[in-house]
Amino acid sequence: MTQGFRYLSQQDVMTLGGTQAQAALDDIRDVVTLIRQQQAQMPSETHVTLGGDRGKAYALPASVGGRFNAAGVKWTAHRPDAHDGLPQAMAMTLINRADNGLPLGLVESAALTATRTAAVSALALRHAAPRPVQHVLLLGTGVQATAHLEMLRQLFPELKQVSWWSRSATVFAPDSENLPWPLIRFSNLQHACAQDAGAVITCTSAAEPLLGTEAIRPGRLVIQVGYHEVTFEAIARATRVVVDLWGDFCETSAKSLFQMYRAGKFSPDRVDADLTHLLLDGWRPAPDDSVYFSSFGLNVFDIALAARVLALAQQQGTGTLLPLFPESFYLD
The missing domain is CATH 3.30.1780.10 (ornithine cyclodeaminase, domain 1)
Structure with missing residues (x-):
């Protein structure tokens, strides 16, 4: 050839x-x-x-x-x-x-880029969730959110429900017959977070946090994909903090966790695991942990x-x- x-x-x-x-x-x-x-x-x-x-x-x-x-x-x-x-x-x-x-x-x-980011979220859903996930709440409707919806369709057909919320008027346009579970829209973020979703995945371009302490619950995994979507108080409330990797990018990244670190409100010693610990060392949270996963994007x-x-x-x-x-x- x-x-x-x-x-x-x-x-x-x-x-x-x-x-x-x-x-x-x-x-x-x-x-x-x-x-x-x-x-x-x-x-x-x-x-x-x-x-x-x-x-x-x-x-x-x-x-x-x-x-x-x-x-x-x-x-x-x-x-x-x-x-x-x-x-x-x-x-x-x-x-x-x-x-x-x-x-x-x-x-x-x-x-x-969108596909590899969603694949990392899939690893988090499988290995960093405190309990088996049956209901996912997806925030956003852009490129990353669409890629995550497709990832869930391909890799998690056993889910009971996927819910979604977006600040914009944009909506998903999937063929509902190709989705193996109900796709439910919420117009109110607080109502969406109050549901029994075992995982919340944030895929927005928000420059100011959308999720506060009310989103952090025992048995729930919050995966932050976007920029600054989670308050420092919410991250502090999580009992476990997981990252794809902690690197030099912590000094410049706009991700919520790294902003919190530069503000002197988060110590790297509080990181419980990264992807190597999840995949190679068998690290797992306890069923009643509340887990925050920061996906920088390697x-x-x-x-x-x-x-x-x-x-x-x-x-x-x-x-x-x-x-x-x-x-x-x-x-x-």
Whole structure:
């Protein structure tokens, strides 16, 4: 098969199974093992400012060994308000081989990012929930919330109910016949949180907290995916705090937990577990614990998923091939 530098569009990624939740889950499990084995690196991100008050572009490098054999950088532009109908955040991931540095391809990464984030939430639902989850409350209706709804459809068909709430007028538009459980909308967040949901997943872009102490209950898991959705008081009330990873990003991230840390109101010693403890050490909360899970979003997962779909693209001849060098330069 001819090798070369490939560009994969979002449609290419979807065709290659980039949005399949189980495949993403398998990737993340393998990467967590490689992290423990010190076969993965994730240096601190860097960024430049764009126009407007909120515009920034982030470079997030990482490398991972094993079956991925990939080094790369995810370049994400959080665009200023352009009012052009295009996505607010745009992401591309550049992948090289980790063993010899050979450039492999450039992957449009919006769908991959959403899929890997939802897969981490799936791990939290399976391993960090105090009790078996039967009812999930999902907050938001954007890209991340939609990816989480699809993840729940693919990986948790045994749920009894999924509820949702959103600040916006946007609604999910799923084919209800393809959902294995009732999908119930709540117009009032307090009423939604008062239900018996065993897990609450926040997937909003809220710059100010939505969830207070009333959301923290014995036997409940709260998964924060968005930016600053949970009050410091709510985090303090949780009996267990779990993270995907605690890293240097705690000094700059806008996530609620890291803001709380920088405000001097949270000590890293209070973190009970991360993904390596969940997957490799068997850490579990007690049935009456209230668990808060902060999902930062590890770019090493982006590199792994992009490397997998690029390998499939090479096997299947998918994507746009852009030869950078003479054919003799490429290695098998």
